[in-house]
Amino acid sequence: MMAWENQTFNSNFILLGIFDYSPTHIFFFSLVLGIFSVAFMGNTVMILLIYLDTHLHTPMYFLLSQLSLMDLMLICTTVPKMAFNYLSGRKSISLAGCGAQIFFYVSLLGAECFLLAAMAYDRYVAVCCPLRYSVLMSETICGLMAASSWMLGSLDGIIEVAVALSFPYCGAREIPHFFCDIPSLLTLSCANTSLFERMIFICCVIMLLFPVAVITASYARVLLAVIRMGSGESRRKAFATCSSHLVVVGMYYGAAMFIFMRPASDRSPTQDKTVSAFYTILTPMLNPLIYSLRNKEVARAFRTVLGRGTSGE
Structure with missing residues (x-):
C-alpha cells in the first residue's frame, strides 16, 4: 500500500513508441493508420449488419458480433494514443491512462480467448448435433457464453492492473513499447516482480491452453463429422465456415502464446512490439x-441493408 500511496495519478510514464520520424517509419505509421481505419470500419459494419439484419440473428452471428466488438475496443485502446503521441511529439501517458490501457487490453484479450472457444463449441454443435442445436445453443446459453467471456476477461484485467500499479516505479520511467504493456512496464519497477510475473505466466497458461483444448476437441469432432457427410455441398459449407474460424484462432493464439508464454530472458523489446502490433x-x-x-449470408445482408438505405433516401 505504501508503494501505491507514494504514487499519484499525476505521475507520468514515457512511451518510447515504435516509430521515429524517418521516411521509412513515416510510411509504416501511415500504413498502421490505414490498417486501423479498415479495422475500425470493418468491425463496425459487421456489428451493424448483424444487428440490423434479422436473418443474422443466430448464435453464430451473435458470437461473431461480440468478437467484432472486442476487436473494435482493442484497437481503440492502443492505436489512437500511439497516433496522438507520434503526431504531437508528446510521449507521456499518465498513471491513470496507463492503468486504463492495461485493464482494457488484458480484459479484451482474455475475453476473446474464451469467446473463440465458445465459437468453436457452436460450430461443433451445429455440425455434429444439428437436431439439438436450438436446445444446446439457445438464446439464453449463447448469452451466458458471451457474458462469461466478458466477465472472465474483466476479472483478469482487474487483478493484473491492481497488482501491476501497486509496484513502485522509478528511474526514467520509459516504457519500451507503444502502449502500457505489463511485461514492458515491470522492467521499470524498483521492486522484485518475479512472483507477479510467474502469476501472469500461470494465468496465461490457463487462459490460452484451456480454450485451445476446447477448440481442438471441438474441431476434431467437426472434422470427423464433415468427412462422413454424404453431400458435397454440405461438406463445402461446413469447411468454409470452420476454416475461417481456424484461421482466426491460429493467428490469435499463435501470436498470444509467442508474446506471453516465453521466459523473460528470451524477450526482446523489438520482438514484443512487432508481435503486439500484429x-x-x-x-x-x-x-x-x-x-x-466467403460468407454469402453476410454479403446478402450487406446488399439488403445497403438497398434499404438507398431506397430510404
Whole structure:
C-alpha cells in the first residue's frame, strides 16, 4: 500500500513508441493508420449488419458480433494514443491512462480467448448435433457464453492492473513499447516482480491452453463429422465456415502464446512490439475480412441493408 500511496495519478510514464520520424517509419505509421481505419470500419459494419439484419440473428452471428466488438475496443485502446503521441511529439501517458490501457487490453484479450472457444463449441454443435442445436445453443446459453467471456476477461484485467500499479516505479520511467504493456512496464519497477510475473505466466497458461483444448476437441469432432457427410455441398459449407474460424484462432493464439508464454530472458523489446502490433492492430482488421469474404449470408445482408438505405433516401 505504501508503494501505491507514494504514487499519484499525476505521475507520468514515457512511451518510447515504435516509430521515429524517418521516411521509412513515416510510411509504416501511415500504413498502421490505414490498417486501423479498415479495422475500425470493418468491425463496425459487421456489428451493424448483424444487428440490423434479422436473418443474422443466430448464435453464430451473435458470437461473431461480440468478437467484432472486442476487436473494435482493442484497437481503440492502443492505436489512437500511439497516433496522438507520434503526431504531437508528446510521449507521456499518465498513471491513470496507463492503468486504463492495461485493464482494457488484458480484459479484451482474455475475453476473446474464451469467446473463440465458445465459437468453436457452436460450430461443433451445429455440425455434429444439428437436431439439438436450438436446445444446446439457445438464446439464453449463447448469452451466458458471451457474458462469461466478458466477465472472465474483466476479472483478469482487474487483478493484473491492481497488482501491476501497486509496484513502485522509478528511474526514467520509459516504457519500451507503444502502449502500457505489463511485461514492458515491470522492467521499470524498483521492486522484485518475479512472483507477479510467474502469476501472469500461470494465468496465461490457463487462459490460452484451456480454450485451445476446447477448440481442438471441438474441431476434431467437426472434422470427423464433415468427412462422413454424404453431400458435397454440405461438406463445402461446413469447411468454409470452420476454416475461417481456424484461421482466426491460429493467428490469435499463435501470436498470444509467442508474446506471453516465453521466459523473460528470451524477450526482446523489438520482438514484443512487432508481435503486439500484429495481434492488436492487424488481427482486428483481418477478422471481419476472413469471416465475410466467403460468407454469402453476410454479403446478402450487406446488399439488403445497403438497398434499404438507398431506397430510404
